[in-house]
Amino acid sequence: MNIGQIKDGIVLDHITAGRSMEIYRVLKLDKLDCTVAMIQNAESTKMGRKDIIKISTLMDLNFDVLGYLDAGITVNIIRDGKVAQRQRLALPERVVGVIKCKNPRCITSVEQELVHEFKLTDPAKKVYRCIYCEQAASSSSL
Amino acid sequence: MQNLMNVTDLSKAEITELIATAEDIIANPDKYADCCRRKKLATLFFEPSTRTRLSFEAAMLELGGSVLGFSEAASSSAAKGESVADTVRVVGCYADIIAMRHPKEGAPVVAARTAGVPVINAGDGGHNHPTQTLADLLTIWRERHTFENLTIGLCGDLKFGRTVHSLVQAMARYHGVKFVFISPEELRMPRYILTDTLEPAGIPYEEVRSMEEAMPKLDVLYMTRVQKERFFNEADYIRLKDTYILTPDKLETAKSDLVIMHPLPRVNEISVAVDQDPRAHYFDQVKNGKYMRMALILKMLEVRV
Numbered sequence A: 001m002n003i004g005q006i007k008d009g010i011v012l013d014h015i016t017a018g019r020s021m022e023i024y025r026v027l028k029l030d031k032l033d034c035t036v037a038m039i040q041n042a043e044s045t046k047m048g049r050k051d052i053i054k055i056s057t058l059m060d061l062n063f064d065v066l067g068y069l070d071a072g073i074t075v076n077i078i079r080d081g082k083v084a085q086r087q088r089l090a091l092p093e094r095v096v097g098v099i100k101c102k103n104p105r106c107i108t109s110v111e112q113e114l115v116h117e118f119k120l121t122d123p124a125k126k127v128y129r130c131i132y133c134e135q136a137a138s139s140s141s142l
Numbered sequence B: 001m002q003n004l005m006n007v008t009d010l011s012k013a014e015i016t017e018l019i020a021t022a023e024d025i026i027a028n029p030d031k032y033a034d035c036c037r038r039k040k041l042a043t044l045f046f047e048p049s050t051r052t053r054l055s056f057e058a059a060m061l062e063l064g065g066s067v068l069g070f071s072e073a074a075s076s077s078a079a080k081g082e083s084v085a086d087t088v089r090v091v092g093c094y095a096d097i098i099a100m101r102h103p104k105e106g107a108p109v110v111a112a113r114t115a116g117v118p119v120i121n122a123g124d125g126g127h128n129h130p131t132q133t134l135a136d137l138l139t140i141w142r143e144r145h146t147f148e149n150l151t152i153g154l155c156g157d158l159k160f161g162r163t164v165h166s167l168v169q170a171m172a173r174y175h176g177v178k179f180v181f182i183s184p185e186e187l188r189m190p191r192y193i194l195t196d197t198l199e200p201a202g203i204p205y206e207e208v209r210s211m212e213e214a215m216p217k218l219d220v221l222y223m224t225r226v227q228k229e230r231f232f233n234e235a236d237y238i239r240l241k242d243t244y245i246l247t248p249d250k251l252e253t254a255k256s257d258l259v260i261m262h263p264l265p266r267v268n269e270i271s272v273a274v275d276q277d278p279r280a281h282y283f284d285q286v287k288n289g290k291y292m293r294m295a296l297i298l299k300m301l302e303v304r305v
Helices: A020-026 A063-069 B012-027 B051-062 B084-091 B107-114 B130-144 B162-171 B191-198 B211-217 B234-240 B272-276 B282-300
Strands: A009-016 A036-044 A048-055 A074-079 A082-088 A094-096 A117-122 A127-130 B040-045 B066-070 B097-102 B119-124 B151-155 B178-182 B205-208 B220-223 B259-261
Touching (some): A009 A020, A020 A048, A020 A063, B012 B130, B040 B051, B040 B084, B051 B097, B051 B119, B051 B130, B051 B282, B084 B097, B084 B107, B097 B107, B107 B119, B130 B162, B130 B220, B130 B282, B151 B162, B178 B211
Parallel strands (some): B040 B066, B097 B119, B151 B220, B178 B205, B220 B259
Antiparallel strands (some): A009 A048, A009 A074, A036 A048, A074 A082, A094 A117, A117 A127
8 A cells, every 4th residue: 555645644454354344433533634544455465365444643542442453553644644653552451431331230321421331351362341230342343 | 448349359368358357356246346436427229228238337337337327219319310339429528438229230430539537349230249249258267267168059039149159259268169150040259250360370169050960069158139129020020930949858968067048038948947957157147247248348447446
């Protein structure tokens, strides 16, 4: 991919193939008024297939959310057409205000003001548990 | 400041220290009679409970302290829609320590974040009940004088029974412990206890349906009640409530030094005829619970005697 096409912006590279739509949705990229390009199933020597998202503006990204969604992502910050910063993500220790606890017995189910917060309890299996009721987050928690 | 949300918040050394304090209280009650004078315990019970609330209150009174609080959500400002965080923040201005029970899981975590004084989880839904576990541990200790190399059977509602979750997590830290989980299919031990606590530590466990089959190998038999309040569907409760009933004839194959326990209240899962058996220790658990709560209050208020 030619990142030179972006003057100032962000390229999310090495997204697991097929996950870019979810990342687009969770990061609310549809609300931006700049160009956002999503490339699916691009060839990758390292991954076989990968997705890429190119955002033609600099914006604050929640790396914890991105790391939770797909810890293999590389975030490239582009300034004046060049990669100014490259960051590989890792599984965050805590994810705050992104995943919803689905346990109907959890205190978060009745106290609407509480911020839903999850902590990483098993990095090998990528298990996150609600800090209140300890229920594991599921794929429907986002 | 320290809070107690889960029994695993306490290290093995701290549990040993609490047991030593509790045994000293049992041996020398007068020494402790006035050591919490001018200290106040708030018992915030958003869900009805008799024994746990009275046990906390008796514990504080025996230490010379005072108690305040409420025994059901209807008589608190929760009935007006106040959040747990706000209720507890207010109570933290009046009391030196809070014991809280709430039907929702994790509510004491919310309380601990806002109270400004130590918070003890006195039971949060089907989740944790650490002070019951402290009572259970003292009972096992006083009968067996060790926590190691014991085979512990837990019987009944292992899914919603918070006392069994806490007891498994506490006992799993001791060498040579084995577990036998006796329950109907619908009330099995939650997967996360097995996968997060037992399997990584290589602790042996088996899941069985028959109490009689498990009985001969057990050193401890922990019976539980199928709790009506944990079911959304009453038909499921009625179908499962009488699955396991302990009677004297079922104890014929049990070890002579088996420790029979139950967090109480029982409904009919232990026949009253078993009460006469010297192996029955469920009423000792009640006494032990008060002593362990006394020890815990002293520790959390950092009172030196």
